Structure formats: structure tokens, C-alpha cells
Amino acid sequence: MTVATSPLSIVIATRESRLAMWQAEHVKALLQARGHTVELLGMTTKGDQILDRTLSKVGGKGLFVKELEVALEEGRAHIAVHSLKDVPMDMPQGFALACVMEREDPHDAFVSPKYHSLDALPQGAVVGTSSLRRQVLLQALRPDLKIEPLRGNLDTRLRKLDEGQYDAIVLAAAGLKRLGMQDRIRAIFSPTTMLPAAGQGALGIEIRADRQDLAQALAPLVHMPTWLRVAAERAVSRSMGGSCSVPLAAHAVLDGDLMRIDAAWGDPQGVQSLICAQQTATVTTRAQAEALGAQVAAHLQAAGAKICTQS
Structure with missing residues (x-):
């Protein structure tokens, strides 16, 4: 694959959470290093606004990407950077997943101010997660635990934990590591214990399907081993x-x-x-x-x- 023959002016649509902004800034720096002019367009999605219900009850993964896609469609932005596990499995007509970048740690992290591992939690301890995947896996490992909903961005989730609303929470290790918060991780779940979500830890870049110039510009950022892995996971x-x-x-x-x-x-x-x-x-x-x-x-x-x- 080759780099675009001439530099482009690119606007990146991104959610405004601290993690999403880190991800967009990361892509911005990589594109700027290749000669492109890059700006960010921060947006609040419906998924960020609805915090009192689990995603499964209000529309699922697409709530985090719809507004960004509208910005692409209207020409206010040219690419959108997503955590791949938040991206619906089928792209809307007219849009394409143009790039999957090298994966960060795909595993789940056990986070607790008091306990060093899931096994160390006392009977009936309260664990926070709004992921149905994590819920069923936690229930299989520890049927005695009380699983409670946990919504909000990474900082909000950690604040709720520190306020004592939960004995522990389960988060994606990738987000904590990207924001330099590795010290909050008490244990990393092995895949044999807590199998990750499809695409977890990988970043995907979405474009309008007719923008081959953008696809060419993003080609150097593609990490094919990661793309092959997440393609299989997303197919499941x-x-x-x-x-x-x-x-x-x-x-x-x-x-x-x-x-x-x-x-x-x-x-x-x-x-x-x-x-x-x-x-x-x-x-x-x-x-x-x-x-x-x-x-x-x-x-x-x-x-x-x-x-x-x-x-």
C-alpha cells in the first residue's frame, strides 16, 4: 500500500471523552507526521448522554457512532476514530471501515481499591459493569457476586468505584493503559478466565466509502495482523x-x-x-x-x- 500522493486536509470526528480524545490525538499525530493537515471535531453522542440505562436497552453500540457518521455525511468531518468494540458489525450504506490500527492490550482489567483479584472478593461483593458479556462471564466465575450497572466515561466509572458504590469494577485494560492509568489495574484477566469482546483494544477509522483518497492516506496506519484478528472476531x-x-x-x-x-x-x-x-x-x-x-x-x-x- 502507498501513501497518498499529496497531503490532505483532514478533520477527525471524535467523541469528547478523555479516552476518545486521546485516540483521536494519536491518529492526528500519525497523520501529521505524514504531511497531512489535521483538525479535531469533538462531539457528544447519544451513547454519552444516556447514562441511566444500559446500552442494550436504548439502542446498542450504534449510539456511540451515529453522530460522527452524520458529520462525515455532511462533510463537517472526513474520518471518525472509534474504539472498534463500539462499532456495529455492519457499516451503514455509504460508509467503510478504512483502517484498523495495531491493537493495545485486548484483555479485561480487574480494578478495586481493596481487593487484588476477583477470587479475593468476599461473598456477595458488588461488581460494576454494564457489559452483558462481562456480566455472564462474571456470573459463570462467581455466581455469588452482585453485578450492578456501571455507565459513564472511564473517569466517571473510576470515581464511582472510589466513592464506594462498588467493591470492584471491570474495565478494558486498553483504555487504562492509553491514559497512563496502569496503576489502577489490580489484575489482568486471562482469556481463559474472561474472554474479551470482539475488537476490544483496537482502533478503527471510518470514512465515506467514496473517499479513496482518504483510504490511501490511512493505508500506512493499517496493522494487518490486528485487522485479520478483529475481522474474525466481528464475524462471530x-x-x-x-x-x-x-x-x-x-x-x-x-x-x-x-x-x-x-x-x-x-x-x-x-x-x-x-x-x-x-x-x-x-x-x-x-x-x-x-x-x-x-x-x-x-x-x-x-x-x-x-x-x-x-x-
């Missing part, structure tokens, strides 16, 4: 009707051309046991990665996992 989620309302985990690792993907589906009501599936194959293209993800989803469904049909 897509096949399962993926949105925030699906209690689903998917995590791929790549060793040379050999990809292994693990996935898990849980029942939020706790009636069915956690269903897990794993598949390994040679993967060198995104199409192969997506095919592998679809195979894993088929295994989940065959074992009893339910596809979400909610819009």
Missing part, C-alpha cells in the same frame, strides 16, 4: 446478531498464518450454562478470517447459543 458477533444486547465474547490470536479463535455465549438470565467454541485455521486474508469467525458462530449455535434478532 455478526453471525450472532452482534450488538450490545448480545452476551458474546470472541477473541482471536494469530501465530504466523495460523489463527485460533475462541468464542463464548452466555444467558443473561442464567438459565443456560456458558457455551464455548474454538476453531483453528490458516488465515491470510480478511475473507478467510471472516469465514473462520462464521464457523465458530455456527458451533455456538449448534450447542444452543441463541441468535439475537433485536434491531
